[in-house]
Amino acid sequence: MQLDDQRASSNVEDRRGIGVGGGLGIGGIVIAVIAYFFGFDPSTVIDVAEQVESQRETPQATRGAPSDDTGQFVSKVLGSTEDVWTKVFQQSRSQYRPPTLVLYDAQVRSGCGIAQSAMGPFYCPNDEKLYIDLSFFRDLQQRFRAPGDFAQAYVIAHEVGHHVQKLTGKMQQMETARGGPQSNQMSVRLELQADCYAGVWGHYAGTMKQLDPGDVDEALAASIAIGDDRIQKQTQGRVVPEAFTHGSSEQRLRWLKRGLDSGLPQDCDTFGGGAV
Ligand SMILES: [Zn+2]
Numbered sequence: 589m590q591l592d593d594q595r596a597s598s599n600v601e602d603r604r605g606i607g608v609g610g611g612l613g614i615g616g617i618v619i620a621v622i623a624y625f626f627g628f629d630p631s632t633v634i635d636v637a638e639q640v641e642s643q644r645e646t647p648q649a650t651r652g653a654p655s656d657d658t659g660q661f662v663s664k665v666l667g668s669t670e671d672v673w674t675k676v677f678q679q680s681r682s683q684y685r686p687p688t689l690v691l692y693d694a695q696v697r698s699g700c701g702i703a704q705s706a707m708g709p710f711y712c713p714n715d716e717k718l719y720i721d722l723s724f725f726r727d728l729q730q731r732f733r734a735p736g737d738f739a740q741a742y743v744i745a746h747e748v749g750h751h752v753q754k755l756t757g758k759m760q761q762m763e764t765a766r767g768g769p770q771s772n773q774m775s776v777r778l779e780l781q782a783d784c785y786a787g788v789w790g791h792y793a794g795t796m797k798q799l800d801p802g803d804v805d806e807a808l809a810a811s812i813a814i815g816d817d818r819i820q821k822q823t824q825g826r827v828v829p830e831a832f833t834h835g836s837s838e839q840r841l842r843w844l845k846r847g848l849d850s851g852l853p854q855d856c857d858t859f860g861g862g863a864v
Contacts, residue, residue: 589665589737590798596653596663597670601717603649603692608702654691658722662689665741669748672792676853677755687751688717689744696721709743711750713759718747732813736806738799742786742844743810749785753778758859772833777858779834780843783811784856787847795851804848811840839864 653663670686677684690696695704699715709720720743728743729735753759758778765774790807793799812818815837817827834840843864846855858864 589741589793589800589803591661591664591668594664594671594796594798595667596660597667597686597689598652598663599666599670599686599688600653600659600663601649601651601688601690602654602659603690603696604722605693606648607693608695608697649690658725659691661737661740662691662720662722662744665744666748668741668793668796668798669745669789671796672789673748673752675792676788685716685755687711687748688715690717690719692719692721693723694721709747711747711754713750713754716751716754718744718751720744720747728810728813732810734806734810734813736803736810738790738803739806739810741793742790742807745786745789746782748789749782750778752785752853753781761859772830775833776835776839777864780839780864781856781858783835783840784843784847784858785853787844787849788851788853788856790844790848791851794848807844807848808841811844812837815840835864 653660666689670684674684690698693705695702696719698712698717698719700712703710703719705721705723709718709724711718724743725740728739750759758781762774762778765771786807790799790804794804814834816832816834817829817836820827820831829836835843843856843858
């Protein structure tokens with residue numbers, strides 16, 4: 589990516605090296621780690637939230653773009669998503685309210701409960717924050733064999749996509765379906781739309797000359813690597829489509845590509861009825 593001319597967002601909270609803080613021990617809290625890498629189903633997050641009492645913000649967390657290389661990269665990608673979504677929302681005469689990105693190590697207290705890095709990056713609609721443990725970028729490269737800075741940016745843009753869904757009310761719709769017979773289907777539609785929104789951002793990143801040759805291929809490779817079928821095969825040796833929560837590799841690739849190609853959020857209607 590070419591981010592030299594991109595401003596870094598200051599909507600970043602650096603909690604690396606801080607731990608969860610407060611008086612609550614992690615040992616007593618049961619968290620259902622059902623998530624696949626790369627974000628978890630928001631309904632799970634809400635369940636966890638009900639088990640965890642809310643605590644004060646950890647005071648030591650610093651706000652603003654961190655100065656280290658990865659911190660700068662993440663802040664610039666976030667800044668780029670802010671610029672793009674602000675414009676896109678303006679086009680439909682509405683206002684974009686940017687989310688906060690929280691960097692953490694190992695475990696973190698969020699508005700949706702305590703999370704651990706094994707859950708992968710996630711978005712919490714309650715506090716409108718994205719949570720990313722940077723070790724996931726290493727996993728993406730080594731475990732999922734999807735290297736490259738734009739693959740990492742896609743992860744951030746996907747979580748930002750969930751924030752867009754919070755703003756448009758789609759995430760709330762998902763909550764209504766939670767626990768019902770359509771629950772998994774809804775989750776897949778929500779995730780694929782977030783992939784498509786990540787693509788919409790990528791489209792504009794291209795027009796802003798922020799992409800290098802090969803960048804798009806990095807993101808496409810990442811979307812394939814984190815498809816439910818691929819991950820199920822790796823972790824349990826077989827594929828159970830009914831248990832999909834994020835979509836197959838083919839689906840994730842297709843929706844990301846769709847957003848990348850058109851740059852139009854209205855082309856991301858995964859809820860329009862019919863198969864996705
Ligand atoms: Zn997601």
